[in-house]
Amino acid sequence: MEIREIQGYDAAVIGGGLAGLIAAIELAKAGRSVVVLEKSSHVGGRAITINKHGTLFNLGGHALYLGGEANGILQEYGLKLEGKKPSSKGSAIWNNQVMSMPGDPMGLLTSPLLGWSGKAKxxxxLGKMIKAKPATLPLMxxxxxxEGEIHDPMVRHIFYALCRTATYTQDPDFQRAGPVLKQVQRALKSGVKYLDGGWQTIVDxxxxxxIQNGVSILMNKTIVDIMHDSGQVRGVLCKDGTLLEVPNVISTVSPADTYRMTKEAEKTILKRWKDEARPSIAASLDLALKRLPVAKRDFAIGVDxxxxxxxxxxxxxxSENGAIVxxxxxxxxxxxxxxxxxxxxLEQTMSLLHPGWEKEVVSRQYLPNMTVVHDYPHLGRTEQNIGPIVPEIQGLYVAGDWVSHGEMLADAxxxxxxxxxxxxxxxxxxxxAPIKPLIAYAR
Incomplete structure (x- = not known):
């Protein structure tokens, strides 16, 4: 392999998704020289939007939490994020039946999902959930x-459904209660926004x-080695022979990929982070329809x-053609x-909500194993706050959806x-800090 050495950067960021771009912008705004190394031919990661026959599909469900860290940073940067907050009025699916969801006062009064006693409970x-102080909760x-706070079984079913929807995760036996409650509170208080043009508008x-702040972005750069010596980062080596000499590296890829890229990672905390990670996986079906068979049935949560x-x-x-996504x-x-x-x-759920939907399809996208996040706050973590420092290797940092201090999803x-x-x-x-010649390490 022919080695092509590049010098002169203060930091290299591995991965051009949301975390990688934000990290690079933060560094560049502070006057640091930065290069982003992206393995594909485009930036954005799982935040890209795909245009299929004039319809814009995100990679899975995407909603911007208006009270979250991501929206705060994007607003601080002055990004234009057009779109609206969707109505919370919707339906519940229980025992293969569709009924009004008790998500607002009218829905609560009219829903057959609960009797009067259940509605009071x-x-x-909801009052307990809203008043809870997540930061003070014990590790549970x-x-x-x-089980300790909600004694009515149906009310617990509804509570779990709200938690799934807010966190995009189904793991109540391992999810930490504090971060989940914080996320649900955030969803109920501030809501979310769906973006015109999809999340590609954020990426772009x-x-x-x-780029305006001087960040270099190199595409098609697969990292094979995060190089370090004597406890100090020395640089990164790409599969194509590109060798970057840098004293600081931020890896925004998965814990498994960061571990794989780092020599002697088994001697560092990277091994524990990899071994303890619990990825959240979802199956997603996106449809573009000429019309909705059942008018105004726009939102539904499965309870059972x-x-x-x-x-x-x-x-x-x-959409560019009037299709409903x-x-x-x-x-x-x-x-x-x-x-x-x-x-x-998913198709059966669609048939329950919108009988005859198959006749209205303009285009579709099915993602059977979509990684929502590579890890989330759970009881199996030795440390509840991950990173960003890798203590055994000075100059190596991690960021991404799994590098959480209690945040979730894009906010993490x-x-x-x-x-x-x-x-x-x-x-x-x-x-x-002085940097030893990298050619010796590459060879």
């Missing part, structure tokens, strides 16, 4: 909190902002099944994936990216 449970599972603006339906076009422009998700627990069975369940990506960048910005010694 739901109001009480979501199920342990629910972040990419342009990074881990499914979710939303008409994204009720709040965002996602709807999304269905099945949240899978650990090891529960069965692509064909999951697709059948954004918050961890900022944390990693600020560690580099605040450590002048790292930036000025």
């Amino acid at each position: 739901l109001i009480k449970a 599972s979501l199920r342990a909190w629910a 603006q972040l990419r342009d902002l990074a 099944q881990p499914v979710f339906f939303s008409n994204h076009s009720r709040a965002a422009k996602l 709807v999304h269905l998700t099945k949240y899978n627990g650990q090891g529960e994936q069965d692509p064909k069975a999951d697709e059948r369940m 990506s954004a918050a961890s990216a900022r944390r990693a960048a600020r560690h580099i910005i605040g450590n002048q010694l790292e930036l000025g």
